[in-house]
Each structure stands twice: as C-alpha cells, then as structure tokens.
Amino acid sequence: MTIGEILFHLGADVANIGDGEREVTRGIVGDLLSHVMGTAPENALWITIHGHLNVAAVAVLREIPCVILAGGRTPSPEFLERCCTEGIAVGLVKDAAFDVCGKLWEIGLRG
Amino acid sequence: MTDPYVVEFTVEGEDFLAAGEASNNIKETLKMLGVPSSICRRAAVITYEAEMNLVIHARGGTLRAEITHERIELTARDEGPGIADVNLAMREGYSTAPDHVRELGFGAGMGLPNIKRNADTLHINSVVGKGTELRAVIHFDGEDSSGGGKRRAML
Numbered sequence: 001m002t003i004g005e006i007l008f009h010l011g012a013d014v015a016n017i018g019d020g021e022r023e024v025t026r027g028i029v030g031d032l033l034s035h036v037m038g039t040a041p042e043n044a045l046w047i048t049i050h051g052h053l054n055v056a057a058v059a060v061l062r063e064i065p066c067v068i069l070a071g072g073r074t075p076s077p078e079f080l081e082r083c084c085t086e087g088i089a090v091g092l093v094k095d096a097a098f099d100v101c102g103k104l105w106e107i108g109l110r111g
Numbered sequence: 112m113t114d115p116y117v118v119e120f121t122v123e124g125e126d127f128l129a130a131g132e133a134s135n136n137i138k139e140t141l142k143m144l145g146v147p148s149s150i151c152r153r154a155a156v157i158t159y160e161a162e163m164n165l166v167i168h169a170r171g172g173t174l175r176a177e178i179t180h181e182r183i184e185l186t187a188r189d190e191g192p193g194i195a196d197v198n199l200a201m202r203e204g205y206s207t208a209p210d211h212v213r214e215l216g217f218g219a220g221m222g223l224p225n226i227k228r229n230a231d232t233l234h235i236n237s238v239v240g241k242g243t244e245l246r247a248v249i250h251f252d253g254e255d256s257s258g259g260g261k262r263r264a265m266l
Contacts, residue, residue, distance in 0.1 A: 034163075034221035037156055038228065050216050057131030061138060061155040078128060 001025070001107055003066045003089045006045065009107055010100060012068065012091030015075060016084050022065050027109045029097050033058050040064060041111070045089075047097050047104075051075030056082035065089060070097040116144060116178040122162055124171035124191075127215065133174045134158035137185075144178060150249055153229040154183055157247045160222040161187035167212050168192070169243065182250045185230075193239035201227065 001009075004020035026044040030036050036046060037058050045066035048055060056079050059067055066089040069075055075090065083090045093100055118140050120133035137158050141151045158174060165172040169191030177184040194200050201223050208218025227233050230247035237243040 031216050032219040032221065033216040034160065034219050034225055037159055038221060038225040048216075052215060053128055054130055054215055054217075057135070058159070061131060061134055061159050062152070 001109070003045070006066070006104065006107070006109075007089065007091040010068065010091060010093050010095070010103055012093045015069075015080055015090040015092055016088065018083070018087045018089030019065055020089060024066060025109060027101070027104055027111060028064075029101055029111075036064075037062060044111075045104075045109075047100050049073050049097060051079050053078040053082060055079060056086065056088065059083070059088050060086050066091065068093060068100055070095060070100050113180065116140075117175065119173055119175040122165040122171050122174055124166060124169060126166060126171075130163060130166045131159060134162050137174070137176045140176065141178065141183070146178070146183070147251075150183070150251065153249055154185060156229045157185050157226050157249075160225045161185065161245055161247070163217060164222055164245075165189055165191075167208055167217060172242075181252070182231075182248050185247045185249075187245040188242070190242040193241055193243055194235070194237040195239055197235050197237055 003022050003024055007014050024045050026041040028036055028040045028044050029047040031048050031050050033054060040062045045068060046064045047068045047070055049071045051069045051073050068091045070093055072094040118137060120136060122133050134155060138151055138155045141154055162174055165187055169189035172187060172189030175186045199205055203224045204220040206218045206220035212218050226247055231250045232248045234246045
C-alpha cells in the first residue's frame, strides 16, 4: 500500500505528502527515540506522539519515509519544515497510537 | 596505501535543534563513498547515539569518522563530566538524563547498548571530571545483513 493510500485510509490531515507513491508494508510505534533508532524495520512508517525536530532527525537517519503523529498532537514548525525538506510524509490523526496501529494492521501492515 | 578519509564535526551541548546534523553529515559521506547501506545504517545508529550523548550529557564535543577500505572508525570525544561507572551505563534502561530531556523521548537508557549492538568493537575511556572518548569500529568484512557478503568502500 502506498503512503498516500495509508494516509487516506487513516483519514489523516496530510501535513506533508512526501513520496506519496512509495509502497510501505511495515511500521513501528513508539516515543522513545533510541528504541526507534535501534529497531525500526527497513522502509517502515513511524507512529508517535512526538512532533518535534528530533523525531525528524531520527526519521532522516533511519530513512523512515512517513511519520504518523497520533493523539491529535500538534507538530512543531521546525519538525514540519525538516520533513518537507527531506521528503518525509507527515500525517496528523486524532486517533490514539493504539487505534492507528489497529487500522494499519487491518490493511496489512506489520511490525 | 590510500590515506583514510576523515570527517570531523563539532557538536554543541544542549542544542537539540541541531542534534543529528553531524550524524547525518557522516551518513551522507559514507553513502558518497559507496559504503553498503546496511553498514551506513549501523554507523548512523552509532553516530546518532554518540552525538546525543554529547548533546545531553557532555556539554558538547567532537564526532569523527575515519574511513578506510577495511573499516569505519567512529570517535566521540568530550570534556564533559565523564562516566562514573561505564558498566552501569552500558546496562539497558540505565540513564542519568534529566526530565526535560526525557520528555522529548531521550533518556531511555538505550544509547550505549544501541552503539554496542551495531559496532564490531567498542572502547570507552572515561575519567570523571575530565571527559570521555568513545571509539566504535565497524569492519567491512563482517556479515552484511543486506545479503551482499564482503564489501569494500570505494575510496
């Protein structure tokens, strides 16, 4: 499923589409940056409640193509700017991270 | 014999807006040199965790990468407070990070364990009140998780 299709499925407010045509089949959820840095699968999207610049830095280094900001959290301008510069898709959802995981599991994404 | 390719960056303490830039520059350098992506990923984990330690704990320092045909040597140096008990600091879950840093998602006590997992060799020399030198090496002739077997950087 493409990033664009995933964001549509989640009903996300798309803050940046990034590479919306890119296929993603895996995901990781977590708010501990070192956990994501150390264990993110290749080409996985990332569900988190953090929307600050350091999340973008980890996404860039781990080549994470899409960040889903859960729980209705507001991203910082620096985070959005970096994601736009680096082509990282950003979806904003009101759902809790748990519910986002459930919705993505239903459409075939795995950890 | 070709000289090693060396890049070195200064990392400012407590600068969370610039955090990760040095690691990203090193990663881009490795990619430019043709280092396999699986090794770039391992190096990125090491440099990022080392860089964050400089930012969070050490009031800044330097991050250096030395690349040869055989290996990448990554060195973080600082003149910070030092690590009183390196073995304890290596234990997953142990952290001395303050609350304002934990609120950003740091301080999980996974930094040094992440570095150890991704390095072929890791040496930490630390003197309380003087500073710390962390040296991690990745050899190109190790197992390549991308399935490419033995690799050499194109220097």
